[in-house]
Amino acid sequence: MSFSDSGSYSNGGDHKSFRQITRERLLYEMLMPEKNGTPMKVLVLDNFTLKIISSAAKMSEISQQGVSLVELITRRRQPMTSFDAIFFIQPTESNVNAFLSDMTGKSPLYKKAFVFFSSPVSRSLVTLIRKDMRAMKRISALKEMNLEYISMDIQGFVTNNENALEDLYSDEENHQRADECLNVVAKRIATVLASLKEYPFVRYRGAKALDASTMTTYRELIPTKLAAGVWNCLARYKQTIEDFPQTETCELLILDRSIDQIAPLIHEWTYDAMCHDLLKMEGNKYTYEVPSNSGGDPEMREVILDEEDPIWVELRDVHIADASERLHEKMTNFVSKNKAAQLKHSSK
Template sequence: MSMEPPLNVMDPLPSLLSKMISCTSTGMKTLLLDPSTTQSVSVSLSKTNANAQELYLIDLLGKPQQAVGGMKALIYVRPTIENVEMICREVREANYSEYHVFFSNILPESFLSLLAKSDSDKLIRQVHEYPLDYVPINKDLFTINIGGSVGMSQCWGTSRERGVQTIMERELQGLLSMFLSFKKPIQTVIASAEPACQYIASEVIRRSQEDDIYVFRSSRPTQLLVVDRSSDPVTPLLSQWTYQAMVHELLGMNNNRVILKGAPGVKQDLEEVVLASVHDPFYDANKFSNFGELGENIKGLLDEYQKETRQNQNISTIADMQRFMERYPAFRSQSHNVSKHVALMGELARLVDVCQLMDVSAFEQELACTDAHAEHLRELVEKLANPSIKTPDKVRLGLLYALRYENTGNVSMVKQHMSNGGVPPDKIALVDTMLRYAGSKSRAPGLYGKRDTFSALKKNLISSVQGVANVYSQHVPLLAETIKGAFRGRVPEHMKAYKGGGELPKDLFIYMVGGTTYEEARMVAEFNRENEKNGLRVILGGSTIHNSCSFLDEVRAL
């Protein structure tokens, strides 16, 4: 049995931040970031930890700084020419007494020369590479956090390739930094047939072989699997019913921030809230809880808070007052945390009711999991004519129908019913765009296939054994079959092995070009939990993390 600890995407960055801060002398420090590293740091460094490590201020590099005497500056940014030029300008202005510069990926030698030339007063005390050029989200989920990857994957291998090379390079840099941060050798690489996936696979191998920085020893066989979002366009279109995925779908989650401004009854201090595992134990424990469980658990959180409040009301002595003041910061934090989750749950429940999402979601699951054209067409026409169902939901239903019944149904008639139901022409045009992007002739095989029979059996079993609530979670992302096949050594016909082979993987890295979803992340987390004793581990990453809106925005841009 390997003694290597299980992979956890959340581990490397806190460790690197501690190294960065501790390798400078004591005293107050400012941490200067770029937009990319800000995203990473925000999920790994709490305000309490920052204060404990003498971080006076966290700010953006390039923002005008006031000269602050003896304070030191830590700079942690991506190694881009824009960032290097901003560092050079900052050092020439000498707003801080000394600079400690850290890059989130490999720094070209030419950039190092620029830094040296600008530092005439020798203020730069150290320069380090800490490769961590991605954003950790869950312990088994990361994102490069770059948009436009759906378009990039469609352009790659065509005459439009040059226009999207920046996106491709960003994805490659982020993916390679993942292996560097874990010190994992790239032993086996398998890629889907799409040109973008094949290029990423071949470049990962070429670059890792040309530079001995990627040479590590590991007793655990490691495999990289590169797949394309177009292989499963259904999962991003479905309503979600677990906390993390539901918040992202209905409210949107950007860098762990959720905007509640404008929601009925939400107080000013809750108009923007943060959902991040490192800051919030309740969220960490409940991000995969379904809507029903979540309501019960939030009630338990509220009951516990009320119990604490009653205890704090019994202050009758000086000793009681002292004990309360010692606990006051934690009590205030607990109060905000409870209010945050109650507000989120209230807004989710309101939207579920207003948008009739239970009814809509049940039908989405039917379209995704079973083949019953006459029944589905009849119900779809009814829902498209229903004024209570919102336009975005009508669009998603029309797309789910078109994807399943592209060759056997009446897509033209459905588009007409969408128009009659108030769907604007540009949204109806998404049907044809989606079929060009991920229709039966464009996507990899396996989206429906033999899974229909299994899904129908599973539906009957779940409904009879576990209750009707599971009607909303029948669908299993295609990625589940891909993962099972990888650990059994079965490479689908449409995929190509670029390197290695033979030994079955223990650690499987999956990178989804075009973006992944929180539903797929939940499935990966469930797989990891069930296979912990077997020593198997999956890490899922993607260009971005989609909800239905962001996915359709990228498809529309095609």
């Protein structure tokens, strides 16, 4: 593992947000009709890749790329033998077996298959696919997308490893389970760098024993192990991904919570934090009731708080007190300029 004190930055070019880069990879690198032969296709996902693509692209954008139907690989599906299928799946044995079942037998579900794996595929799974000659005849593309993260906004992402805290910091240490967790997190962080085409200097907080007689605990080694996992993935990318940088372009800093022990005790008072604390939200979706015009039961409405909402983008990182004042000003200006709002306001 190489950790240099000097660093450099990528050359830049046209600036694109993180979510935009993710969306373009999914839409144009994976779903582009010209690359996949037929104008209409079926997109087959697993539960995790469904979250990936839902976080970055809208259904309308997916449809514009020639996708007529989105299916889950875990569910029973009707044959569509005149359609090609794009499989965007994690490289697991269960997914590969399900894919092979779809494309073999007397009546395969689809005409051709374009298979995109969300992360690197093991040799054993590649061998499993190659052994099935019936499926091989129907595979038109087999590629590692290296895109296994969920983009939260224009800058942030999550690895969606919900049990990481328990796996890594549980009182009952299970090193095998913790190692497996770190491998998953490292792999998914590496796919972020693959999408960004960045090859970083990997820096981490090393474990420091109090004295020669003090044993280093597993928890203290977590940044070291995670750094090693990310670095191993990046070393592979240098050899397998076209146009991937061969020299370091940025820096990746890996720390643990001990670097800032105060943060968990301080409550966030931003507009974003208050919405998630006080409202019943599912991800970035907020559902609320509005009175019915006919006098019946209240109607349910949904709103998505994301980059498509300019007010959300403006206020999400603002302190709740400042956000409240700005919202009041916006509402006052709106009422003063909108006749329908003025009539509604005067009727009250």
